[in-house]
Amino acid sequence: MNFFLPNNLSRILTISVLCVVYAFMQALAFRSLVTFPFPQLMLDGMMNALFFTGVSFLLWKVVKYGNFETLEIYQRFINYTALGFLAITIWTGLGYISAFLVFNPKNLMEAIKMFPLKAFVAFLIYLLLVQFFRVRLAEREASPQPVDEDTEEDLLKPGDIGTEEIQPLERIVIRSGQKINMIQVSEIVYFRAEGDYVRIFTDSDKFLKEETMKYFQLHLPEKQFVRVHRSYLVNTVKILRIELYEKQNQLLTLSNGDKIKISASGYKRLRERLGL
Structure with a gap:
């Protein structure tokens, strides 16, 4: 337990920094595309980053327990494609809700201009995450696991064994x-x-x-x-x-x-x- 909290705090800090960096980069990218103030774009970027963090957690569980690596190549391609479509759809839907909350509903049509680029970025992030998760699983399986006495x-x-043969x-x-x-x-x-x-x-x-x-x-x-x-x-x-x-x-x-x-x-x- 002594090592659990520091590891979790370090992980939370890393995720927080990545979310801020993503929000800043997204705000810079859309600054010339729309007329929204930079702070609003930053807030929208933060919400999008947090949404994708949640989707990434679910994605990790699916990749970890999905047993995709035992499938044929074409089956893996179909599964990962369907999983990517689902992840991006969920993230885009949540992004639409955040755009409705962050920007004035009257400006929603202008906010929708950002969605094609957001979806493309989400696709790239999805590819990176899937590859990262696969490498992480491979490393975990290859390395000795810690002993937990x-x-x-x-x-x-002995009490778990019944009298029946x-x-x-x-x-x-x-x-x-x-x-x-x-x-x-x-x-x-x-x-x-x-x-x-x-x-x-x-x-x-x-x-x-x-x-x-x-x-x-x-x-x-x-x-x-x-x-x-x-x-x-x-x-x-x-x-x-x-x-x-x-x-x-x-x-x-x-x-x-x-x-x-x-x-x-x-x-x-x-x-x-x-x-x-």
């Missing part, structure tokens, strides 16, 4: 666009929790499924899969190396090349399972 209560407890899963069915993927459990390298979803990694691909980590921990072969962290469930067969990381932490190197940190309690469970 305070949230180990999310792990499966549970048949271990042999395969997992995942719908991706128009495809239905059948993943053999033996092909899975590890699972990673992502909110209400679980990301499933194999040696050559990754998939997103709406399910809980507890479900998979309960229904996968117990001798083969170990919960090494509240966010990770690992196939022990796919572990290549266990090495020391930053003095007291352990780092797993897996068969697909990914590296993940494990918690102290997770390392203890892994050692017990491997008989180390």
Whole structure:
């Protein structure tokens, strides 16, 4: 929690500065196109920037959980195009409302002159944001995740297991666009929790499924899969190396090349399972 507030304050400050810069640039761009005073143009620019900030937050959620990267190229193109059209339409609609509030309703027709250029700028920003989000997700997946010992209560407890015999899963069915993927459990390298979803990694691909980590921990072969962290469930067969990381932490190197940190309690469970 000590590091949460500074990071959030830094993020808010960065967004605020970007909004002011955008408002200033927009006011300069439209200064010669319309007759509105510069302060009014600045206010309109600030409102547009704030609207797009909200749309960008929703866009990040869609890109993060949309699982677009597993689709075919043409399907990705269609999805991103439709998403861009929706984002720009929402932003333009909100911009129309802000123009109605900022400028005199009698001057609304003059304010509409700015909309084609606004829509073009929104399109460019959308392209930059989507690319930024994709790079950010790729970097997050490639880098080891931090260990959070305070949230180990999310792990499966003995009381979570009922008296009925549970048949271990042999395969997992995942719908991706128009495809239905059948993943053999033996092909899975590890699972990673992502909110209400679980990301499933194999040696050559990754998939997103709406399910809980507890479900998979309960229904996968117990001798083969170990919960090494509240966010990770690992196939022990796919572990290549266990090495020391930053003095007291352990780092797993897996068969697909990914590296993940494990918690102290997770390392203890892994050692017990491997008989180390």
